[in-house]
Amino acid sequence: MSETCEQSIVNNCTVNRLTEYGWWEDRNGKAVNYWHGDRNADATGCQCNDDLSCNSNNNYDYICNCDSNDEAQVDAGVISSKSQLPITKLLYGDSEKRYSWIEYSLGNLVCSGKSGKYPSEERLNQLEDKINEQVSLV
Numbered sequence: 001m002s003e004t005c006e007q008s009i010v011n012n013c014t015v016n017r018l019t020e021y022g023w024w025e026d027r028n029g030k031a032v033n034y035w036h037g038d039r040n041a042d043a044t045g046c047q048c049n050d051d052l053s054c055n056s057n058n059n060y061d062y063i064c065n066c067d068s069n070d071e072a073q074v075d076a077g078v079i080s081s082k083s084q085l086p087i088t089k090l091l092y093g094d095s096e097k098r099y100s101w102i103e104y105s106l107g108n109l110v111c112s113g114k115s116g117k118y119p120s121e122e123r124l125n126q127l128e129d130k131i132n133e134q135v136s137l138v
Contacts, residue, residue: 001115044063048065
């Protein structure tokens with residue numbers, strides 16, 4: 001019923017990639033591979049990919065900062081898909097090296113505004129319509 005909803009996520013990575021190794025699950029248990037915005041569940045990438053600011057080297061342009069496998073990388077984003085939120089699970093891999101890890105922070109689901117009528121308002125309107133019909137018959 002809310003007009004907008006969002007949930008923030010911050011991934012602090014050290015020698016641990018996100019792309020192909022990390023994902024989150026949406027409200028229906030579907031695996032989602034993007035880390036910012038409102039996209040199709042099959043999309044990949046982080047906010048830095050949107051503004052072309054992700055780490056890169058001479059051979060490869062990364063779609064998340066963490067993908068560079070460097071130390072102390074951060075990928076932060078705000079998920080805003082009302083049809084996918086809330087995030088129900090975070091899943092990570094690629095932590096096979098002794099000094100590889102991800103520290104994450106998942107924010108609260110925050111919704112605001114009102115995009116329609118509450119079910120109770122719909123029922124009230126239906127009752128009012130019935131009363132008005134009956135009054136007009138009398």
